[in-house]
Amino acid sequence: SGIVKNKGLQLTTTDTVSVYASNFLTTSFDASFVPPTESLRDEYMIQTYKTKTADRPSEILIVAIEDSTVVDIFPTAGTVNISNGTNSFSRVLNAGQTLQLQSVANGDYSGTRVKSHDCKPIAVFNAHLCAYVPDNTGSSCDHLFEQCLPIVYWGTEFVATMSNHHNGDIIKVTALEDNCQVWK
Numbered sequence: 246s247g248i249v250k251n252k253g254l255q256l257t258t259t260d261t262v263s264v265y266a267s268n269f270l271t272t273s274f275d276a277s278f279v280p281p282t283e284s285l286r287d288e289y290m291i292q293t294y295k296t297k298t299a300d301r302p303s304e305i306l307i308v309a310i311e312d313s314t315v316v317d318i319f320p321t322a323g324t325v326n327i328s329n330g331t332n333s334f335s336r337v338l339n340a341g342q343t344l345q346l347q348s349v350a351n352g353d354y355s356g357t358r359v360k361s362h363d364c365k366p367i368a369v370f371n372a373h374l375c376a377y378v379p380d381n382t383g384s385s386c387d388h389l390f391e392q393c394l395p396i397v398y399w400g401t402e403f404v405a406t407m408s409n410h411h412n413g414d415i416i417k418v419t420a421l422e423d424n425c426q427v428w429k
Contacts, residue, residue, distance in 0.1 A: 249336060251343075253309065253340070272385065273388035277392045289358070290357065290359075291355060302325065302373070304354075304373060305372070306346075313337060314340075316361050318333060318357065319359075323348065324346050371393055372388075373388070374388065
């Protein structure tokens, strides 16, 4: 957590394609649609799931598209190797560099803002190493992983489907501004 690494991957194709990335643990799997670079922007808000134990944190992954990208992070939870509080901090990333952040115990990064300077595009991922969804489940946990949608693409109306074969579905709503009203 908090260490800049050269882990970014750039895909270039000769034709139009659709891309997704998958990530797995021994007993859990998740995948994310990967939007084209042209759709990336400079501001995101995180949606994660709360952490029950320090060894299974909420996570954020930031990937720089251009050199000398200054990224400001405004966390809603303490960050391992950076701060136990919610003080904002900045990091400079070059193209292809990544910054992974992990929350401290009982942390949830939902509502955390990530913004780059000078309108430089970045890719941001929401994640959780091993979340208990819902909270009252047994000893099994789920690996959660998804690329964030830039704030500029957020909306006010959504359509969701429900599963017939599960014990219930969870929809998590994170408001961009205070005093947002939500109804179905």
